[in-house]
Amino acid sequence: MKKAIFTGLLTAFTLFLQAQQKPNVVFILADDMGYGDLGVYGQRLIETPNIDRLAADGMRFTQFYAGTSVCAPSRASLMTGLHTGHSPIRGNYEIKPEGQLPLPDATFTMPEMFKKAGYVTGCFGKWGMGFPGSEGDPIKQGIDQFYGYNCQRQSHNFFPDHLWDNEKRVELNNTATQQNDYAPEMIQQRAMSFMEANQSKPFFMYLSYTLPHAALQLPDGDPSLEYYKKKFNEQPKAVKKEWDGKGYQPQAYPRAAYAAMVSRLDNYVGAVVAKLKKLGLDKNTLIVFTSDNGPHREGGNDPEFFNSSAGFKGIKRQLTEGGIREPMIITWPGKIKRGQVSDHIGAFWDFLPTFSALSGQPGPPQTDGLSILPTLLKKGKQQQHPFLYWEFHEDGGRQAVRMGKWKAIKEQVIRNPNAQVKLYDLNIDPQETNDLSATYPNIAKQAVEIMQREHVEHKDFPFIPKK
Template identity: 70%
Template sequence: MKKIGLLFLITIIALSVNAQKKTNVIFILADDMGYGDLGSYGQTKIETPHIDKLAAGGIRFTQFYAGTSVCAPSRASLMTGLHTGHTPIRGNYEIEPEGQLPLPDSAFIMPEMFRSAGYKTGVFGKWGMGYPGSEGDPVKQGVDQFYGYNCQRQSHDFFPDHLWNNTQKVELKNTHSNQVQYAPALIQEQAIHFMVENKSKPFFMYLAYTLPHAALQLPEGDKTFEYYKKKFNEQPKPVKTTWVGDGYQPQAYPHAAYAAMVTKLDNYVGEVVAKLKALGLDKNTLIVFASDNGPHAEGGNDPAFFNSNGGFTGIKRKLNEGGIREPLIINWNGKVKGGQTSDYIGAFWDFLPTFADLASTKLPQKTDGVSLVPLLLNKGKQQTHDFLYWEFHEDGGRQAVRMGNWKAIREKVFNDPKGQLKLYNLETDPQEKNDVSAAHPAIVEKMNGIMLKEHVENKNFPFAKAK
């Protein structure tokens, strides 16, 4: 009996050690933060020391792209490993009273993949891919613990009247005139708790922070907000003294508020990293930091003041570089060599195959991405993309393709699906100022062919609807 007991104990210990050898993964996604909003990407007005330290200790990517230029489809691209010609969600399709068009049950997304590989899965922040109780509800998509906003529209208020804890509606004390519970702080508290609770198990944590999306809201007397008011010597703009929830809450100090929201996000990242070290998990955790699309100009925000798009053309909702090229930092202490800068041309749909590779599991369906593991670990030849493709379902519809240094954009697709596209050479013209389509008809023809092939018509997001 003693031998049986000893063998049982050894088996349990062995299983525990084996489980702990799996790499934890934390994916941090900023909301509407531009390529140029971090110090490590050239920002001079906003301070982001914690994220910059992550960049210094890992790989800073300079030619990496979001799924598209608005929230829900960009996140769907990340979760499904599919570009926006193939994702089930391709736009901000709103559902009343709360939520967005749901991911279908047939979608196999990142949390499901991690759960199938033996990970605990947590999502904290903004979901936006399925209203409560729908098939796209996070708890029906492989998420063990969800805390935050189910609805991205409701996340425009940082002092909401409720959040969600899995299927439980968490009523808050906030009103429009009495803002006492700051949602980002509540969400951060739950994320840290998830790390502590799962310190002995492999976990995947998706931190979908709502900062620095509009509205530009901060707690009363916030020290970071006051710091930037003084730093910028910003004089208050006249705003309505009362706000009843219509649109974004006005902000008298928009420059200071936006900077404070970015720095507050940076502080939250610093807290996550510090907790990893305190738990002894810092050398067994892969951290990714990115943003879902380019900077916004909403709620009084002024991206030009900060050069938030890093000098590229366009902001949120545009398929120019400023709308989709994003900061990407990957830090894996002890595994990924620090101080690297990569010009690898990739996009959000690369992460699902990358993480499946790291988790030693196979995906049940083909993705549009490639695994980045060879690049991260400097082992073997890194596969590259023949092209990247995006589409956008607002403002008349847009398509874009990047093929090597060539970038093509078509506007007003709903009215003219075969309309003239503009062609840019990003090597010589990264600001996309000079349309060279007339001089390169063969490239234009090839880009047209890619756009035609990669857009698979979707009943919820058709390009033919405006004809």
Template identity: 65%
Template sequence: MKRLSILFCMALFALSAFAQKRPNVIFILADDMGYGDLGCYGQELIQTPNIDKLAASGMRFTQFYAGTSVCAPSRASLLTGLHTGHTPVRGNFEIQPEGQFPIPDSTYTMAEMFRKAGYATGLFGKWGLGHPGSEGAPEHQGFDRFYGYNCQRQSHNFFPDHLWDNKQRVGLANTPTDQRQYAPDLIQERALAFLTGNSKAPFFLYLAYTLPHAGLQLPAGDSVFEAYKRKFGEKPVAVPEKWDGKGYQPQAYPRAAYAAMVTKLDSYVGEVMQEVKRLGIEESTLIVFTSDNGPHREGGNVPEFFNSSGGLRGIKRDLYEGGIRVPMIAAWPSVIKKGTESDYAGAFWDFFPTFAALAGQPAPAGTDGISILPALTSRGKQKQHAFLYWEFHEDGGRQAVRMGDWKGVRLGVKKDRNAPVQLYDLATDPREIKDISAAHPDVVKQIAAIMAREHIANKDFPLVAEK
């Protein structure tokens, strides 16, 4: 009898371990949300109770980074497990009339890995990695179900005339002067339906929300928007009486609108958390929340008003900390301890090998990432990166390296591939105020060597000038 009891316990342990290796994964990606935009990261003006609750129920990372400082290449880094010196998509390259430069068909994506492992895969929100019908469209990159914006340029309008349901173009009853259907609400409705419909088997749900990216738009009469208007005492700025649909829609109350969009995103996250709880899958579901880059200044937004960068230097498009350091929260009640904090210095390319390990799949060949399971589970020693590397192809070309607490930034690379490297010590100068490159030529030399080595030439997105 005792032997049977021992065998039974061992079987339960084995089943438990297997379940932990194959959890559901919900990956929530905010769009242009800064490191300091959440209450759990110090935000004082904007209410984010649900995301704050998520952080309290799991682990909050304080030194985690996006793939780079704009949408498409950052998301390419996320889905490929490669930093932006290696990813096939490294910039926001537009394809007319709709879409962006496609991820090649040969690319092995995170979604393809999950599907190979037997997961149902769904993407709801913004894609931006391949125009409709191209090899880079979501249905060709591992997603069973897609609903939302194919094109990130079109996602600048939250009242678009169409969205995509897999390969089908779905017309909406919106015009620039008659805005009836708020796209984020439609996307959320279908995301929750996917969650409910796939709760009995492993699933990967990628929620690529478009908030709080500009334009700063909300449904008419939105109560949270009205509340922030009163809270800030914001006086309206002059805007055209009618909008022609081109560019960002002008917003008379940009501060209140930005705050309301962050809080609206928080409410969507709360709905997801509530549904996971209702379905009884909390213990078997890993929820990750992060942002694709730092805060934006488009559409009238003033990130300084909210301290959206959390006191760090820079915003979207910068490779200073404010442009690439992002909030990152992971919650999984059966595995991750509540209310914990990690100072692990990681980046988007770490997610692919981490999720591959959870799904029982090999890490992708040539990944730049490291599995962060030891950090998440507090079991075993977490391997550390020797360095982190970023590049950015706009504004003259930029490169950055973090090596321990050293941070190197190089500007104007397209004109001069050997442009000076600014050097900062993040341990004593996290705001990157004092360039100490002259005092540490040996460190500068090491960082310059990493920049030269890690940038692999890409003809579609040239970073450096030709020799």
């Protein structure tokens, strides 16, 4: 009897060790956080000690880019390994009453790849790539456990009337005037439970936090809000009338509120790292921290006050550096050396091939990405992108290309596909102020050719129809 018990325990322990040979992956995605919003990227007003510590413990990238400059298409690039000229979602296409245009059923996504590699998968936060019950619903795109906002539009309210627990709608005790259940806190607690429940299995956890997106909302008595009110000596702005639940809730202390939301996000990241250590999983867990696009100005936010774009030109919805260049930090104790800074040029579509190489699972048949594992592990030769390409379908349409030190941008391309391209040398002009297209016409022409070639027209997101 004792021998049988011992044999059973030994077998269970062996299976545990085998499972944990595969590294867990925790992918943390901030919402509308600028390149300059973290201390380690130059922020001077907002304190982010936990995320800064991640950078000290791993590798910080200085030239890494989002999928594009707004939420849904940027996240679709992340999930599919395709840039916005090829991906199935290229804009914030809203579905009423709730949700966005879904990822097609045939799409091969990052969570599906992890599931095939034997991982348990969870998403906690915002999805925004398929309305409830659609083919793009997270649980139909490789997610085992989802808790949070299905709809990115509804995530503009941090005190919503409901969230989703897989296919179950969870009613919350919130109205426009009675705010009791703070969604980010509920989402954080479910993420912590997911790690504990799956500590004996390899897991992929996609933490798609909604912080610090507008509206600028926090629970009553939030200590960070009070701290930043005093630190900034911020005087309250007049709120003209009681909020009716439509649009962004007005905030009397927008600067303090934004800073407090970033600090709350930083605290959540610190809690995740602490939980991994408590469970003994930290040494076998790769953590990524980044953001889906540049800083926002909605809801009273003031990105100039915080220098959220770190001196780069532009914010959310623009394809200048401030709209798409993002903080990006990766840690993996014992595998990625501490305190490294990389100027490797990469983008969201690199993550799927990177995780494919990490897990040993074949990636999608088509990808625009390159694995950055050689850069992370300092093993083998790192392939370089000959170019990166983005498009943006609002404000008249924009296209951008990065080729080494060169950055090219076209504006108003929906109305005029032959609009003049502007060309910048980012090595000497990272603020994109001096157009060199007339000086280097051959480089400008090469960029235009890439724009024309890389955009493939999509029936749901018409952009530049071929004549």
